[in-house]
Amino acid sequence: MRPARVALLALAISTPGFALAEEAAKPDPTYLPELLAAAGNRSLSEDRSWLRLGHWRKRLLGGWESEADGPGLFLSPQGKRDPAAELEATLNGFFAEGDGAPVGPKLGDPSLEHPQCRFPARFAWLAATLRIDLARLPPRSCPRFEAFWRRVSARSATLVFSSYYLNNPASAFGHIFLRLGKEELASGGERLDLIDQAVDFAAVTNTSNAILYAFEGLFGFFRGEFSARPYFYKVREYADYESRDLWEYELSLDERQLAMLVGHLWELGQTWFDYYYVTENCSYHVLGALEAADSNLELLSHLGPATLPADSVKALFANPGLVRAVRFRASARTQLAARTAGLSGTDLDAVQRLAEGRDSAALDATSTPERVRVIDAALDLVDVRHGRDIVTGADPAADVLRQRLLEKRSAIGVPSPPLVIPPPSAGGPERGHGSMRFGLGAMTSREDGSALLVEGRLALHDLADPPAGFSPRTQIEFFKLRLSVADRRRALRLEEASLVEVTSLNPIERFERRISWKLRVGATRVVDDGCHGCVAGMLAVGGGPGIVSAGGAFSAALTADAELLAAPELSGLSGSGVRPGVGPGVLLRLLGTDRVALVGTGSWRWLPLASPRTSYELSVEARVHLGAISLAARWRKAPRAEDVGLVLLIYRG
Amino acid sequence: MRRAQWVVIAFILSAGIARADENPAAHGKSTYGLAGCGLGSMIFGDQKGWIQVLAATTNGTFGTQTFGISSGTSNCVESSGTQGARTFIEGNREALAKDAARGSGETIVTLSAVAGCKDAKAVGAVLQKRFAQLFPGEKTAVDQVSENVIKELRSNSSLACGKIG
Numbered sequence: 011m012r013p014a015r016v017a018l019l020a021l022a023i024s025t026p027g028f029a030l031a032e033e034a035a036k037p038d039p040t041y042l043p044e045l046l047a048a049a050g051n052r053s054l055s056e057d058r059s060w061l062r063l064g065h066w067r068k069r070l071l072g073g074w075e076s077e078a079d080g081p082g083l084f085l086s087p088q089g090k091r092d093p094a095a096e097l098e099a100t101l102n103g104f105f106a107e108g109d110g111a112p113v114g115p116k117l118g119d120p121s122l123e124h125p126q127c128r129f130p131a132r133f134a135w136l137a138a139t140l141r142i143d144l145a146r147l148p149p150r151s152c153p154r155f156e157a158f159w160r161r162v163s164a165r166s167a168t169l170v171f172s173s174y175y176l177n178n179p180a181s182a183f184g185h186i187f188l189r190l191g192k193e194e195l196a197s198g199g200e201r202l203d204l205i206d207q208a209v210d211f212a213a214v215t216n217t218s219n220a221i222l223y224a225f226e227g228l229f230g231f232f233r234g235e236f237s238a239r240p241y242f243y244k245v246r247e248y249a250d251y252e253s254r255d256l257w258e259y260e261l262s263l264d265e266r267q268l269a270m271l272v273g274h275l276w277e278l279g280q281t282w283f284d285y286y287y288v289t290e291n292c293s294y295h296v297l298g299a300l301e302a303a304d305s306n307l308e309l310l311s312h313l314g315p316a317t318l319p320a321d322s323v324k325a326l327f328a329n330p331g332l333v334r335a336v337r338f339r340a341s342a343r344t345q346l347a348a349r350t351a352g353l354s355g356t357d358l359d360a361v362q363r364l365a366e367g368r369d370s371a372a373l374d375a376t377s378t379p380e381r382v383r384v385i386d387a388a389l390d391l392v393d394v395r396h397g398r399d400i401v402t403g404a405d406p407a408a409d410v411l412r413q414r415l416l417e418k419r420s421a422i423g424v425p426s427p428p429l430v431i432p433p434p435s436a437g438g439p440e441r442g443h444g445s446m447r448f449g450l451g452a453m454t455s456r457e458d459g460s461a462l463l464v465e466g467r468l469a470l471h472d473l474a475d476p477p478a479g480f481s482p483r484t485q486i487e488f489f490k491l492r493l494s495v496a497d498r499r500r501a502l503r504l505e506e507a508s509l510v511e512v513t514s515l516n517p518i519e520r521f522e523r524r525i526s527w528k529l530r531v532g533a534t535r536v537v538d539d540g541c542h543g544c545v546a547g548m549l550a551v552g553g554g555p556g557i558v559s560a561g562g563a564f565s566a567a568l569t570a571d572a573e574l575l576a577a578p579e580l581s582g583l584s585g586s587g588v589r590p591g592v593g594p595g596v597l598l599r600l601l602g603t604d605r606v607a608l609v610g611t612g613s614w615r616w617l618p619l620a621s622p623r624t625s626y627e628l629s630v631e632a633r634v635h636l637g638a639i640s641l642a643a644r645w646r647k648a649p650r651a652e653d654v655g656l657v658l659l660i661y662r663g
Numbered sequence: 664m665r666r667a668q669w670v671v672i673a674f675i676l677s678a679g680i681a682r683a684d685e686n687p688a689a690h691g692k693s694t695y696g697l698a699g700c701g702l703g704s705m706i707f708g709d710q711k712g713w714i715q716v717l718a719a720t721t722n723g724t725f726g727t728q729t730f731g732i733s734s735g736t737s738n739c740v741e742s743s744g745t746q747g748a749r750t751f752i753e754g755n756r757e758a759l760a761k762d763a764a765r766g767s768g769e770t771i772v773t774l775s776a777v778a779g780c781k782d783a784k785a786v787g788a789v790l791q792k793r794f795a796q797l798f799p800g801e802k803t804a805v806d807q808v809s810e811n812v813i814k815e816l817r818s819n820s821s822l823a824c825g826k827i828g
Contacts (some may be wrong), residue, residue: 096739154733196772196773204769204773238740239705240739242751246755275735280733393761395719400757401702410800416798417794423791425791427767428767444821461796613702
């Protein structure tokens with residue numbers, strides 16, 4: 011009897027002191043009909059634990075369908091749509107002759123393994139629920155599963171949220187994965203999380219064409235698969251080379267639930283799910299796996315139509331007591347900020363010189379602890395600037411620079427004191443407002459009189475939304491719509507629609523001079539003399555220097571903008587319906603605690619070969635946040651619009 | 664107008680492809696990180712240009728086969744014994760080099776535990792002292808670095824690293 015089986019079975023079977031049969035024992039064929047009858051009597055195929063183990067969901071027109079798209083999760087050919095047939099096939103399969111382990115080349119094909127070995131979580135659950143007599147249905151030995159079990163050695167499970175970090179627009183919505191903790195401690199008492207296993211659900215991609223990639227990701231053309239690797243690969247990839255802070259939520263699962271989780275992840279490893287970037291994504295299936303491990307959890311029901319990683323963190327907190335510890339792992343940039351925080355101006359000069367490959371005469375004259383602090387900071391700066399290029403070999407010069415600095419540091423021969431970084435005061439994603447937003451309000455304009463305003467947004471955050479749990483530097487919005495009904499016209503009118511709208515405010519700082527930028531794709535109602543209030547498709551980009559005060563209370567950016575509007579009625583470039591425009595843009599934002607936000611924007615456009623030749627727009631929005639709702643007051647001025655509006659905004663998960 | 668659209672689309676498409684060609688690691692022109700369990704091959708190896716950005720955005724990954732739950736046959740998942748130490752050193756090469764130069768840090772504590780060494784502080788001091796020999800820079804193959812470090816831990820009997828034979 012190997013440890014994995016002992017553990018899984020012992021935990022699953024509540025009857026104490028049951029006897030385990032010998033390895034070579036044969037199953038008793040007369041037992042199968044008894045079990046099938048018992049399962050039928052108790053309608054086990056409709057039991058929510060069983061349905062969760064097979065990831066079956068109710069279909070719109072009745073019946074069931076599993077979200078699993080690969081054949082590996084089913085023993086019955088009808089398994090995907092028939093939980094009862096799958097239950098029968100599973101019990102049947104458990105009685106199969108032979109050992110659990112095919113040898114030789116067959117080892118690579120999991121579908122040839124004994125069903126008990128392919129479905130350890132099902133086996134454990136059925137054994138417990140039907141009180142299976144293991145003398146009559148002897149468990150098989152499953153070397154491959156047992157190897158996985160040992161590799162994982164799970165004593166805790168932690169959901170890890172890889173942050174949508176301010177500085178990295180690539181990590182737009184964040185990522186979710188599991189860390190199965192061994193809970194081993196070093197001799198000095200330090201945690202050894204790095205050697206835990208991280209289990210991940212991700213799209214397996216096969217195209218290097220960016221456009222195809224985005225398309226296939228959105229519409230479910232990629233397969234999503236579960237994989238497991240040492241956690242340090244994740245820490246290096248996300249925290250070091252993508253500079254994303256990691257938030258860790260340790261779950262209070264008991265031993266039995268942990269065993270079910272590991273067993274079920276093994277089952278999931280044999281199949282794939284079509285990957286939908288917005289819905290059936292990493293968050294969705296990681297939560298689905300947790301629900302299968304513990305049928306009392308309610309996680310997926312807390313998710314909205316778009317499944318965002320931040321929402322899955324909130325879903326954890328919707329189950330009281332589920333999160334038993336929260337930890338924060340600082341990204342490379344956060345570490346750099348902590349290392350430079352206490353340094354003097356001269357020290358910072360030295361850091362900069364060292365990180366650029368120059369020597370610092372002033373440094374050699376200073377005390378040992380000071381030199382250590384400066385070189386340590388310079389090393390972090392080199393990694394923030396060149397880390398990834400060094401690893402991929404794209405920048406050999408940076409590697410030489412880093413190596414020289416490392417040797418200089420090692421020559422000092424004194425250990426660096428540990429760097430302790432508290433979690434950021436804005437908090438983790440669980441503190442963030444709901445990602446969906448609805449708004450209802452009224453406005454009055456010189457042109458149209460009073461009007462009713464209705465608006466909605468699928469996700470995620472704009473610069474005036476409540477700042478807790480979000481980066482103060484990033485706006486990222488998907489699918490935003492704003493409509494109005496004016497008293498005089500009595501017709502619904504589109505004011506604004508955005509497919510995507512992003513603003514990334516990056517302060518020009520001593521060590522990182524990155525520009526702030528913005529992007530918007532969507533449609534807007536034209537508010538100058540280009541047409542009579544027509545709606546035009548819009549593509550707008552802009553970039554320029556910005557400042558963000560520490561904590562984000564004050565920020566500003568000055569950008570050079572370019573935009574393209576297109577509508578049939580628009581008198582654009584040489585009379586066509588396409589109107590390019592260029593000009594400056596300005597953005598100012600003030601945050602007063604977590605309660606009040608004020609955002610002002612202004613833009614001026616030169617419209618070459620179009621009529622009119624110029625345009626402008628000014629706007630100010632003030633928002634007061636009151637829990638799950640906010641009140642917004644807006645003012646706008648453009649050549650053919652001047653309006654004031656008041657809107658009640660409601661945030662939902 | 665229509666022609667202009669196609670030019671723009673063609674430009675965007677070709678930009679994506681051109682960027683792809685810039686990553687030498689993706690085309691085997693570079694020796695960096697392509698052996699062993701280093702990040703170069705395990706994480707960044709065949710991701711290209713714009714795709715890296717998109718992969719990060721959409722949480723995509725290239726070829727998870729090495730890390731497949733039921734198909735994973737890679738050595739790079741081990742976490743104990745000599746192979747565990749080797750995997751750890753290779754997967755954390757750059758971070759470990761930095762901690763070694765600093766004489767302390769999480770990767771040193773973890774490596775000490777994986778290798779069964781008695782005292783992480785002593786390991787940190789040895790790695791720092793012997794830094795230049797053990798970590799000669801990225802042009803050295805990653806498996807050479809792990810070999811160096813393991814040999815050092817083994818040969819220094821005062822460290823008593825009991826799990827790497």
